Amino acid sequence: MKKYILEVDGIQKKIAERVILSDIYLKCETSEIVGLLGRNGSGKSTLLKIIVGLVQAPNKCIRIDGISKNKAIYLFNEISYLHQDQFIPNYLSVEKAISLSIDAKEIESFCEDVFITSVLKKKVKDLSGGELRYLEIKIVLYNSSKFVLLDEPYNGLSPIMIDVVNELIKANSKKKGIIITDHNYQNVIKISTRLVLVKNGKVHNIDKKEDLVECGYLSAIALF
Numbered sequence: 001m002k003k004y005i006l007e008v009d010g011i012q013k014k015i016a017e018r019v020i021l022s023d024i025y026l027k028c029e030t031s032e033i034v035g036l037l038g039r040n041g042s043g044k045s046t047l048l049k050i051i052v053g054l055v056q057a058p059n060k061c062i063r064i065d066g067i068s069k070n071k072a073i074y075l076f077n078e079i080s081y082l083h084q085d086q087f088i089p090n091y092l093s094v095e096k097a098i099s100l101s102i103d104a105k106e107i108e109s110f111c112e113d114v115f116i117t118s119v120l121k122k123k124v125k126d127l128s129g130g131e132l133r134y135l136e137i138k139i140v141l142y143n144s145s146k147f148v149l150l151d152e153p154y155n156g157l158s159p160i161m162i163d164v165v166n167e168l169i170k171a172n173s174k175k176k177g178i179i180i181t182d183h184n185y186q187n188v189i190k191i192s193t194r195l196v197l198v199k200n201g202k203v204h205n206i207d208k209k210e211d212l213v214e215c216g217y218l219s220a221i222a223l224f
Contacts, residue, residue, distance in 0.1 A: 006064055006146075007061075007064075008027075011047065021046065021198075026203055028178070028179050031174060031193075032194055033192045034193075035180055038181075040183075078146055079149060082140045090123070094127070095120055097135070098111070118131075149180075150169070154187055199215060199217070
């Protein structure tokens with residue numbers, strides 16, 4: 001299977017003169033799950049939004065396989081993005097949301113899932129927070145894009161749903177590159193093949209979990 005490479009370079013962002021991100025370089029390849037860690041306000045979500053073009057940043061450079069893709073329109077079919085906020089309209093039925101989002105050839109396999117079959121006949125507005133989040137995650141992962149950015153995917157999910165989502169992420173990483181960030185850092189650490197810490201506007205590559213203690217992100221107790 002052909003490998004693809006996403007590179008994000010030169011990203012800088014200020015908000016009210018406060019430097020959020022400074023000269024960020026981030027790389028993700030097909031079959032990688034890159035865990036993006038950092039304290040609240042460190043700029044993780046801002047970085048993902050900049051990558052997909054929802055937030056502007058001067059001099060950013062987004063490359064896929066070495067080809068510049070700086071304009072959001074060029075990334076539409078290349079990168080899927082799971083926003084923290086709901087993106088499926090409440091007025092749709094679950095079946096309609098699936099039919100509008102998933103290739104017709106994939107719908108049957110998409111629905112072979114106890115969590116999906118249990119809500120198929122519902123309206124989106126009638127879903128619980130966990131049911132809606134699960135549906136959104138699966139739709140994003142089933143997209144034909146080469147890369148997936150997941151912002152707070154575990155929010156509202158039950159422990160059983162989290163386990164299933166982790167399996168979905170692992171399965172999709174065989175053909176996609178995935179970048180994930182979540183306050184549930186334990187699951188991010190558990191599922192990631194590589195970890196990156198955003199601190200003081202910079203990106204720090206994490207070679208081992210003990211590095212998170214040295215960087216002041218975790219206490220030694222939190223490693224066990």
